[in-house]
Amino acid sequence: MDLTDSEILHEFRFLKVFKDGRVEKISWPPVKIPPSDDPTTGVRSKDVVISNEPEVSARIFLPKLPDPTHTFPLVLYMHGGGFAMMSAFTPHYDRHARLLAAESTSIVVSVEYRLAPEHPIPACYDDAWDVLRWVAAHSTRDGAEPWLNDHADFSRVFVGGDSSGGNMAHTLAYRVGTIGLPGVKLVGAFMAHPYFGGVEEDDKIWMYMCPTNSGFDDPRMKPPVEDLAVIGCERVLMFVAGNDPMREPGRAYYERLKKSGWNGSVEIVENIGQDPTNENAVALVKKIVDFINQK
Known part of the structure; x- marks a missing residue:
């Protein structure tokens, strides 16, 4: 060489x-594990291919069925990893999605999106949107995936994620608000320690991985008030951490959202900075479960 x-x-x-x-x-590379059925919780899982070109897939988690016709809320989850690392198929993201499915009795669709910089941003955003549209296509009950046809309640759909995945959850809610998503009611978005710019080193990485960026105020990195005013969900739940450099940008997002004219409700929760996928993050997971099950 x-x-x-x-x-x-x-x-x-x-x-x-x-x-x-x-x-x-x-x-x-990340360690990946295959889907499996959990005899303890009754949660089943399988992998589905959304697209071959580009290569996008997801892992679906189905809670234990109380009866053959039961329907559940649906959660679309985006993993963290700085837009560049991790996988929906790693042990801790598999465990986290499985726990969400079991505790909230929801179908969880965990997105395996393309990673930067090999696949420059906005590939990850586009992949998450494609998976959400694929999910929505099942609202007519004749889609490709029987679990969604038979058991998803498309009037109770949520998007969520941690770190970079939290940023992606916002982007999905914004696209729903501006483009629409027929057949689906997006009820809420939850974001655990989301990335919303404001940390110079991380912002430089993001801009390198997104060659089409418009600088430090790129709306995908730092959503402006006018974008927040039109996000297409009714409720938002945010987690920020006192020892996390993304805490202040997260709080700034919360304040801008409250003042934007958006007619939904937003809650912010401060925690000690525990990784939401950590098996000891009981309180954080319980808060997400309560958010999903709120009537």
């Missing part, structure tokens, strides 16, 4: 980009 090929062109907090085009990420 030419020594110049090993020259580092960009070095960020969790990835390096070399002159020859190689990308090195921390904690890479």
Whole structure:
């Protein structure tokens, strides 16, 4: 190898980009596990292919059925990882989605979206939107996936995620509000320690991974008031953490949303910064479950 090929062109907090085009990420590649049925909770899971080109898939979790015709709320979940790492199929995201399905008695669709910088942003946003539209196509009860045809309540749909996934949940709610999503009522969005700009090092990574960015005020990174005013859900739940650099941008999002003229309700919760997918994050998960089950 030419020594110049090993020259580092960009070095960020969790990835390096070399002159020859190689990308090195921390904690890479992620450990993935197959879907499985849980005899303890009765939650079943399967993987589905949404698209082959581009390659997008999801893992669906179905709670225990009280009867063959029962319907459940549906949650579309986007994992975190700085838009560049992790997977819906890692052990802790599999466990988190399974727990949400069991505790909230909801169908959870966990999105396996394309990662940056190999697939530059906005690929991840587009993939999440494509999966949500794929879900909505089942509202006529003749879609490709029987679990959704038979058991999803399309009048009770939620989007959620942590870190970068929380940012993506906002983007989905914004698209629903501006484009619409026939057959589906998006009730709420929940965001655990979401990324909304305001941290210079992370913002530089995001802009590198999104070549079409419009700078530090890009609306996908830092949603403006006019975008918040039209998000297409009734309720928003946010978690911020006192020791998290994303805390203040998260609180700023909350304040802008309250003042935007949006006619929904928003709640913000401060916690100690525990990873929402940690098996000890009991209070955080319970709050999300209560949010989903709120009448």
